[in-house]
Structures are given as C-alpha cells and as structure tokens.
Amino acid sequence: MDSADPWYSPTWFFASSLSQYTWEHPLLLWLLALIPLLFSVRWLVRYFTNQKLPVAMVKTDLKRSPLTWARFLPDIMLMFVLSLLIVALARPQRTNEKIEQYTEGIDIMLAMDISQSMQLEDFTPNRLAAAKEVARNFIQGRKQDRIGIVVFSGDAFSIAPLTTDYELLNSYIDELGFDMIENRGTAIGSALSVVTNRMRESESKSKVCILLSDGESNAGSIDPITAAELASAYGITIYTIIVGKEGLVPFGKDFFGRPQMVENEVDESSMRKIAEIGKGQFFRAEDDNALKSVFSKIDQYEKAEIKETRYKDTTDYYFIYLRWALLLWIVWLMLKSTFLINVLQD
Numbered sequence: 001m002d003s004a005d006p007w008y009s010p011t012w013f014f015a016s017s018l019s020q021y022t023w024e025h026p027l028l029l030w031l032l033a034l035i036p037l038l039f040s041v042r043w044l045v046r047y048f049t050n051q052k053l054p055v056a057m058v059k060t061d062l063k064r065s066p067l068t069w070a071r072f073l074p075d076i077m078l079m080f081v082l083s084l085l086i087v088a089l090a091r092p093q094r095t096n097e098k099i100e101q102y103t104e105g106i107d108i109m110l111a112m113d114i115s116q117s118m119q120l121e122d123f124t125p126n127r128l129a130a131a132k133e134v135a136r137n138f139i140q141g142r143k144q145d146r147i148g149i150v151v152f153s154g155d156a157f158s159i160a161p162l163t164t165d166y167e168l169l170n171s172y173i174d175e176l177g178f179d180m181i182e183n184r185g186t187a188i189g190s191a192l193s194v195v196t197n198r199m200r201e202s203e204s205k206s207k208v209c210i211l212l213s214d215g216e217s218n219a220g221s222i223d224p225i226t227a228a229e230l231a232s233a234y235g236i237t238i239y240t241i242i243v244g245k246e247g248l249v250p251f252g253k254d255f256f257g258r259p260q261m262v263e264n265e266v267d268e269s270s271m272r273k274i275a276e277i278g279k280g281q282f283f284r285a286e287d288d289n290a291l292k293s294v295f296s297k298i299d300q301y302e303k304a305e306i307k308e309t310r311y312k313d314t315t316d317y318y319f320i321y322l323r324w325a326l327l328l329w330i331v332w333l334m335l336k337s338t339f340l341i342n343v344l345q346d
Contacts, residue, residue, distance in 0.1 A: 007320045021317070024091035031086050035079050043075070077332040084325035088318040096313045105144040106302055107162050107204040110135055111191045113213040113243070114178055115153040120214070120264060122249040123288055127214055130288050131243060132173050134295045139166050139173075141299055148198055151176060152191035154183025154219040158198055185219025192227035192238075192274070200234045207236045208302050210295075211274065214244040216267030224270055228277040238278025239298050240271040245286050 005011055023029065112131060123130035139147055146162035149172055159180075160172045188211070195209045209231060217224045231238060246266045250259035268284070275282040281301075285291035 007323050012317075012320050012324075018092075020094060021092040022095055024093060026090060028086055028090040032083055035082055035086075039075055039079055074332055074335045077328055077335065081325050081329045081332060084321045084328065088322040088325060090318075092317045092321070094315050094317065098313065105146055105164070105204065106142075106206040106208060107146045107148075107199055107202045108142070108208045108210065108302070109148045109150055109162070109195045109198060110138075111150045111152065111156075111195055111209060111211045112176065113153070113186060113191075113215070114151045114176055114180055115186045115213075115215065116178060116184060117186070117215050117264065118243075119178060120244060120249045120251050120262070121259070122245050122286070123243070123291070127243050128176065128178070130291055131212055132176055134291050135173055136170055137292070138295045138299060139169050142166070146202075146204070149173070150191055150194045150198070151180060152187050152194075152220075153178075153181040154185035154187055155181050156187050156190040156194045156220070157181075158194055161198065162202065183219065186213060186215045186217055187220025188213055188217035188270075188274075189222035189224040189227040190220035192224060192231050193222050196227070196231045196234055196236060199231075199236055206302065207234070208280075209236050209238045209278065210241065210298060211238060211271075212241045212243060213271070214242065214264070214266070216265055217270065224274055225277065228274040232277050232279065236278060237280045237302075238275055239280040239283070239301075240275040240278075241283045241285060241291070241294055242266055242268060242271055243285055243291060 011017055112135065114128060118128040118131070119126050121127075144164065146164055147160075147166070147169055148158060148162040149160040149169065150156060150158050159176075160169055163169065191211065192209070195211075199207050199209075228238060244264060244266070246264060246268075248261040249264045251262045253259055268282075272282045281298075283294040283297075285294050
C-alpha cells in the first residue's frame with residue numbers, strides 16, 4: 001500500500017494493505033461479524049411478515065432471472081456502508097518508529113614503546129609487530145572516538161593528534177619502526193607528558209591513555225610517577241600494559257640457527273603505580289593471546305554511552321473508509337428513493 005494512492009483506489013481493500021494497519025480501537029472490528037447476522041434476521045422477518053396475495057399461475061409462467069437477485073442489492077449496499085463505518089471507527093493507522101542513536105565519543109591516546117627491546121621475539125614475530133596488530137584491531141572496534149598516537153623510546157613525540165580518521169591512524173601504525181627515534185632507552189615519563197599535553201585541552205567527558213611498554217623507564221627528563229600525577233590532574237585515566245616476559249627471552253638466532261637468549265628486565269611496580277595514580281588498571285601480557293585479551297578488556301571498559309531517541313510518526317487512514325462509506329450511502333439513498341427498489345422487491 002502506498003500512502004500516495006488516491007482514496008478511491010481499490011488497493012485500500014487489498015489484504016496486503018489491511019495487514020499493515022494498527023488499530024486504535026480493535027475491539028470494534030468484532031462488530032463486523034454481527035452485520036451478516038443482523039441482515040439475515042431482517043430478511044427472515046420481512047419474508048414472514050410481508051403481505052402475501054394468493055395468485056394462481058401456470059408453472060410454465062414462473063421463470064427465474066438473474067434480476068430476481070438484484071432485489072438484495074440495496075441491503076448489500078447498506079451492509080457495506082455499515083462495515084466501512086465500523087472500520088473507520090476502529091481507526092486504522094500506520095506507525096513508523098524512527099530511532100536516532102548518537103554517542104559522545106571518548107578521547108584515547110595510545111602511547112607505544114618503540115625502543116630496541118621491542119624487537120625481542122617472545123611474541124610473533126616480535127613485540128612491536130604484535131602491539132601494532134592489536135592496536136589496529138582496537139581502533140577498528142571504536143566508533144565516534146577520537147584516537148591519537150604517541151611513540152617513545154629515549155624521547156617521546158606525537159605522530160597522530162586526536163582524530164576520528166581511523167584509516168590515517170592505521171597508516172601511521174604501519175609505519176612504526178625502531179629507527180623513528182635516535183635516542184635509545186625507554187622514556188615513560190616523557191611519553192606521559194606528551195599525552196597530557198595533547199589531551200589537556202580536550203573537553204571530552206572521558207579521556208584515556210593506554211601506555212604500552214616492555215621495560216623500565218631509564219630515559220627522559222621527567223619521572224614517570226610525576227608525569228602520571230600530572231595526567232591524573234587533567235582527568236586522564238591511564239591503563240598500563242607490560243609486554244613480554246621477564247628474564248631470558250629469545251632474540252635472533254646464532255650460527256647454528258638456534259634462538260639466542262637475552263636478559264630482559266621489567267619495572268612492574270612503577271607501571272602498577274602509574275595505573276593506580278591514573279585510576280586505571282595494570283595488565284601483564286606475556287604472549288600474543290594475552291595481549292589481545294588485554295586490549296579486548298580495555299575496549300569493553302571504555303565504551304561511549306549510546307543515547308537513543310525514538311520518534312513515532314502515526315498516520316490515520318480512517319478518512320479513506322469514511323469517504324467510501326459516504327459514497328455507498330449516497331448510492332443506497334438513490335436506490336431507496338427511486339421506483340427501482342419497489343420493482344426489485346416485487
């Protein structure tokens with residue numbers, strides 16, 4: 001059914017059209033079942049009460065004609081009028097519900113360690129490659145959130161400001177490498193300072209930093225704890241993730257193709273303290289699956305609130321059937337007020 005159809009279109013009576021309605025007064029539709037019963041009683045009463053004159057006729061003179069059934073036409077017309085009036089009173093309607101959803105995005109900064117120790121191969125193929133993969137998946141799962149990227153080694157700098165251009169962010173992640181920063185070491189405090197500088201003017205209700213590193217802070221001009229306190233003062237929630245195992249881990253192969261083992265140290269207490277100050281959580285990921293699980297948890301923790309507004313657009317169609325009832329009622333009056341009705345009944 002198309003609402004643009006004219007009222008006199010027969011499509012308003014198709015089953016496909018009637019099935020699309022909701023009814024404001026559906027109980028009235030039960031009255032439709034009484035109409036045939038009412039007229040059946042009326043015809044029976046008329047049959048037994050009308051005056052009958054005995055007339056002798058030869059049987060051959062009695063002929064049946066289709067016109068003999070036409071005497072029921074006015075009553076049938078009146079039945080349709082009453083049926084249409086009941087349908088109109090039941091108030092057929094169509095309701096289109098529109099739902100508008102919108103979110104107030106979260107500002108998220110990814111602070112990623114690209115120091116030389118991220119080349120260690122306790123992850124596949126190494127720590128940085130695994131971190132890049134989960135970062136891409138994390139970005140892909142966000143909607144309406146502004147995300148930025150800070151990288152750090154002996155120094156720290158921002159390679160991507162807060163943006164919703166996720167394709168641009170993925171291209172920056174693809175380009176991450178160990179030679180982006182000349183100074184060696186792990187400057188966690190400097191990384192947190194750059195994050196705070198990027199987010200301090202943000203007006204978002206939720207500001208989040210995800211700090212990912214595999215070692216202890218041994219470079220930079222600012223202490224990590226002091227930097228965390230400064231970030232917390234600006235309302236930034238800090239999640240810290242230590243990537244990799246402590247102790248001997250594989251790095252490259254020797255002359256015989258056997259994995260070479262190197263010593264790796266982790267300052268877990270400082271990373272825990274940073275997360276505590278930033279009112280976030282500390283995580284430890286020792287393999288690829290654990291790292292994916294950590295980012296999945298953070299993704300669930302930091303969800304933007306979805307606000308939903310519903311609109312109901314209701315259109316009435318009772319006037320269609322009311323016009324049809326009026327038209328048929330006029331036809332019934334014309335039949336009733338002319339000699340035709342007497343001819344049909346005699």
